[in-house]
Amino acid sequence: xxxxxxxxxxxxxxxxxxxxxxxxxxxxxxxxxxxxxxxxxxxxxxxxxxxxxxxxxxxxxxxxxxxxxxxxxxxxxxxxxxxxxxxxxxxxxxxxxxxxxxxxxxxxxxxxxxxxxxxxxxxxxxxxxxxxxxxxxxxxxxxxxxxxxxxxxxxxxxxxxxxxxxxxxxxxxxxxxxxxxxxxxxxxxxxxxxxx
Amino acid sequence: xxxxxxxxxxxxxxxxxxxxxxxxxxxxxxxxxxxxxxxxxxxxxxxxxxxxxxxxxxxxxxxxxxxxxxxxxxxxxxxxxxxxxxxxxxxxxxxxxxxxxxxxxxxxxxxxxxxxxxxxxxxxxxxxxxxxxxxxxxxxxxxxxxxxxxxxxxxxxxxxxxxxxxxxxxxxxxxxxxxxxxxxxxxxxxxxxxxx
Numbered sequence: 001x002x003x004x005x006x007x008x009x010x011x012x013x014x015x016x017x018x019x020x021x022x023x024x025x026x027x028x029x030x031x032x033x034x035x036x037x038x039x040x041x042x043x044x045x046x047x048x049x050x051x052x053x054x055x056x057x058x059x060x061x062x063x064x065x066x067x068x069x070x071x072x073x074x075x076x077x078x079x080x081x082x083x084x085x086x087x088x089x090x091x092x093x094x095x096x097x098x099x100x101x102x103x104x105x106x107x108x109x110x111x112x113x114x115x116x117x118x119x120x121x122x123x124x125x126x127x128x129x130x131x132x133x134x135x136x137x138x139x140x141x142x143x144x145x146x147x148x149x150x151x152x153x154x155x156x157x158x159x160x161x162x163x164x165x166x167x168x169x170x171x172x173x174x175x176x177x178x179x180x181x182x183x184x185x186x187x188x189x190x191x192x193x194x195x196x
Numbered sequence: 197x198x199x200x201x202x203x204x205x206x207x208x209x210x211x212x213x214x215x216x217x218x219x220x221x222x223x224x225x226x227x228x229x230x231x232x233x234x235x236x237x238x239x240x241x242x243x244x245x246x247x248x249x250x251x252x253x254x255x256x257x258x259x260x261x262x263x264x265x266x267x268x269x270x271x272x273x274x275x276x277x278x279x280x281x282x283x284x285x286x287x288x289x290x291x292x293x294x295x296x297x298x299x300x301x302x303x304x305x306x307x308x309x310x311x312x313x314x315x316x317x318x319x320x321x322x323x324x325x326x327x328x329x330x331x332x333x334x335x336x337x338x339x340x341x342x343x344x345x346x347x348x349x350x351x352x353x354x355x356x357x358x359x360x361x362x363x364x365x366x367x368x369x370x371x372x373x374x375x376x377x378x379x380x381x382x383x384x385x386x387x388x389x390x391x392x
Contacts, residue, residue: 006250007246007284009242010245010246013243017228017239018223019223019224023378029246030283030285031213033259034304039212040243040244041244041247042212043212043213044244045240046205047206047237049202049206050203050206050228050229050236051228051236051237053202054202063203108230109230
């Protein structure tokens with residue numbers, strides 16, 4: 001056992017964070033030990049608590065500490081609409097708009113055959129069961145507009161279209177505040193087709 | 197207490213890491229909870245252990261779990277040479293060159309009047325006591341070649357030049373404006389050989 005053992009273990013543990021290499025990990029460890037030990041202990045407690053207490057909501061699959069999350073339990077939400085998103089971050093982006101009052105289903109991932117992520121890994125069966133609860137009338141596909149997100153939306157569409165549900169996709173178009181000159185051609189083409 | 201409490205606390209705690217904003221923190225929290233709970237618990241333990249067990253070496257001020265670090269205790273090191281560096285990362289960059297067999301003093305910072313960091317904050321008094329132990333004959337100033345690093349080297353030079361010690365600075369083979377941690381090993385080795 002070398003005498004820098006705890007420090008080395010900490011650097012290795014920080015390297016498991018996404019986007020953190022050995023130099024960033026060393027810098028983080030140095031910062032915490034030299035300038036913010038209270039922060040190190042706070043992070044230690046927060047990690048333990050979250051890893052032990054945060055589970056998936058039984059209904060929408062997002063992260064929650066309860067069996068069913070607050071959004072799913074909220075009686076003011078419109079139970080006839082179900083919005084399908086890839087991650088809790090996407091869900092909170094939609095929530096911040098204040099423009100949606102229905103419920104959500106969070107896939108916690110997307111189809112990605114190249115990475116070996118298939119329909120079972122992102123719980124599509126659970127989504128299909130959830131969408132057929134008798135209350136949901138419209139499923140809004142709000143997966144990302146990337147190749148994987150589009151493929152995921154396509155598979156969900158195929159799986160649900162025989163069940164009498166209205167299936168919609170977020171509109172594609174020119175972002176608010178942008179200038180046409182700088183928008184890519186695919187987006188402009190979609191915006192033209194979907195003009196209203 | 198909302199039902200996303202543990203998750204929110206975790207995101208806030210991750211934001212205390214240097215270079216991590218709210219989006220990176222959310223991404224890290226999501227990754228750990230969705231794909232690597234073992235990593236979250238390992239990081240939690242590593243942070244607690246390091247924050248509780250890692251202290252400063254009594255002699256060279258670097259991070260260690262013992263009272264005196266392994267480098268300072270190593271009888272094969274040349275006790276007549278003392279190399280002054282800013283951080284443990286700088287020290288390990290010098291160690292990796294294999295070109296230096298003396299001892300170290302790690303400032304754990306640098307003079308930075310704009311940030312309110314003066315001689316007391318980086319333990320210059322402790323360095324002066326350490327350098328005058330009767331064994332040290334040469335002090336090698338290996339602070340970074342930045343404005344703050346140069347100022348720090350200057351102040352140490354002023355403080356020690358009356359005490360009969362040989363004072364050298366890493367040769368200017370090291371590119372001006374760069375930090376040791378990121379310089380290639382060959383350049384550092386040349387700078388050590390050409391110290392003046």
